[in-house]
Amino acid sequence: MDTTATFVALGAAVIVIMTAAFAPKALLYFAPPVVAAGGLGLVRVNGVPVARLLATRIRWWWGTARRHTRYRAGIVVDHPRAFQLPGVLAPLTLLSAEDGYGGSYGVVWDRRTGLLTATLRVVPASTWLADRAEADTWVAAWGGWLASLGHLPIVRWVTVTVDTAPEPGSTLADAVNASLSPDAPESARQIMRRLVATAPAAAADVDTRVSVTVDPRRAASPPGDLTGAVGELGRVLDALASTLSGCGVSVIGRATAAEIAGVVRTAFDPDARGEVNRLLAGPKADSALGWCDAGPVFAAEHVGHYEHDGGVSVSWAWQEPPRQNVRSDVLARLVSPGPFAKRITLQYRAFPAAAASRVLQQEVNAAAFRSQFRRRTGRDETARDAWDAARARQAAAEEAMGAGVCLVSLYATVTVTDPGHLAQAAAHVEAAADTARIHLRRLWGGQATGFATTLPCGICPPELSRRLVH
Template sequence: MGHDVRTYGGWRRQHGIGLLGMDTVSTFVALAAAMLLVLVAAIAPGSLIYVLPPAAIGGGLGLVRVGGVPLARLGLARCRWQWGVLRGQNQYRAGVVVDHPRAFQLPGVLAPLTLLSAEDGYGGRYGIVWDRRTGFLTATLRVVPTSTWLADRGDADTWVASWGGWLATLGHVPAVRWVTVTVDTAPEPGSTLADAVERSVVPTAPAPARMIMSELVRTAPAAAADVDTRVSITFDPKTSSASPKDLFEAVAELGRTLDGLASRLGACGVSVLGRATAAEIVGAVRTAFDPQARGDVNRLLTRPGCEEALSWADAGPVAATEHTDRYEHDGGVSVAWAWHEPPRQNVRSDVLARLVAPGPFPKRVSLQYRVLPAAAASRVLQQEVNAAAFRSQFRRRTGRDETARDSWDSARARQAAAEEAMGAGVCLVSMYATVTVTDLGMLRRAVAHVETSADSSKIRLRRLWGSQAAGFATTLPCGICPPELSSRLLH
């Protein structure tokens, strides 16, 4: 006798009123160009011989797409990349012998960041990454998720519903800019098990027993994994209702916000271990840049006084070089992807299990949620519904038939507006993945492993050509958000 399986969906790409695959701005530019051509043809038809060729070239660059990206945007990105390479902006060399407080500054988009340590109000301390350029503060909660493979289907449904409710509450906390959920996996370096066995084995133990334990320690890393799940919350003091006057008040307001968010997070199928300390944040960044240091970092984190042993100066690499298709750094080479397209159909709650599961290479998968304020969510969704209606009317006026995807998109837009009216939250969701190898010869195998796992999860990933360093940094507990970086460049 069969049973019902709960599925989930409701996501769609934000379109606006763009036509022919263009965004809103490009559509208005194209319409203005078309009107200009009509006026030129009416006033001075002879000048069309000079106007039509550049207009055709511009239209081709704007309409022809490669991987969903217009040729004009690809060309602009390529020019920016070449200009950055000529200026040496794709390389980083730390001045390790320079007596200067900024000698160990992190590379690229991580450069403005520094690390703070604050009291949590319960006798402990936690780390906060402070962006000195924007003023954003990022704190990280360490959690342990419950596997959906070992849980009842009803429990998994409850966790998904609670997670949706947790995200919806962020719409009423305007100071929270975005939330990044990261699953960091890597083959167990063997240090944890080796240290535990070393403490347990006594010198008077029989030689065969010691030999068996040594063999266990030697072979265990091939079958064990080091898994760390983090929820990083980025806070903007300038939009807080408390209006903090300085950094001290902003940190205090962040601590109060974290208390409320962490208490409600426990109903989402995870156990909250607490706030990540400054040393744990440093350790996560350091092992990302140098995967071979994972065992040493894990040992330091288990010892008292690790805050002094691991400082922000130890987090960054000694050298790093960004290429268009990879990112080379201390002891490793990494490749980063971004979410190109979500699943086109409804999925089960364990759809990402294959992608985030431990594999033979260090890997980080991050889901980033930018929750729209509750006051703006309904307005944005209504604009999306109106845009879908406009595109439908445009197709009818031009005699084009509605495709199945157009019908599906319009239905999703109306569904999202109806669900928001019933209390659901609205999020802009993106996904980033990074894999690291210590041997360049294994890079192709690691890339294939991640892309195959994404395909099995019904996710389309796109390699971040020319933005490998930014994608790498996004999966770290540092509060990096690529859309925010892009808007910062535009302004």
């Protein structure tokens, strides 16, 4: 339990004790509701309290009754925002900013909170083709990169997404046709066409993105306008991109506004992937797509899945991370391409460097308290208890040597174009998660939010849960 729940439970216990001491007869009327409330808060189903499950069901019923789970875009309207994005994506808008090197990049601006999100496009190197020592260097550099986030209070969270999908079949042909010179000999042109025709039809489209979400109000000198806030974001991206290249990835550059809009468009409409790829590879790629092109015409959220233009999606979050010691390639099976389009997202929320030691010391103190409690009550220590205590001490020691502390969460979304394949796609993702020793839990009643979290839009579910909804 968190601090609030702990004090509420202690207060209820004190009230029961005081009532039993001064008015025992009142317990006949007071004890049943206390026992019922305690049961709702303490009894768990799959690790979730019954009270939380009931609250989620009630909120879902209320939202469904008010038709908050369905979206219809007005196609013929008299204003440019005909295709505004649904749900938690509604407050967002897409900006285009200059990068200072003669180019531009896309910035997703949350008009409600003022947060800004930009995306770095990267190409990771495979650890299977590298020496063990080189792979260990990449892992150590990635740990140092995450630790540096604790010294950047302006950075709220970092989202790493691996987006895979079956190749639509036209990407290779479009790339070759665009590269053919009109002055080339006809024999050479025929050879290239034959190579395209005989190329394997089964291929995968893989895209890896690192999205950085910043809060300009946390800067050392908070900017006074949106232009200054975007300038702060650009400086943060330069600092992070320069050190990210040592983590086993090649930074291609910042994603443009059209590329971000294309990612959102293909997520909502998987059948448009080939068309979007052609537009982004064309001569007018920077202006090929806008924010009004990214949103769906139709979207409907159900308890266990999410319907949208041309596809049906299912989203999960991990119940808990692996308890065992894991290797650097533990997620290889989960993020590798498969027969269905999927997005795997890891989200990192770094603790400030000044607060990291305090957080870990609390973990060590909690482990010591549990050990003392077991000795007082005569209970034996389990292997899991010993492992938790050892890990808490190890984490505290590593933080003292310069390591960072992050809250890490994982989200997964799979999309199919045929609803009949939805069960097969869900089983495929869950089986891949089992090989990574990760227990996924379907986001019942939160499918739209899970879907949006895997997009380069800066959505963070824990922050949404704490936001007051009007």
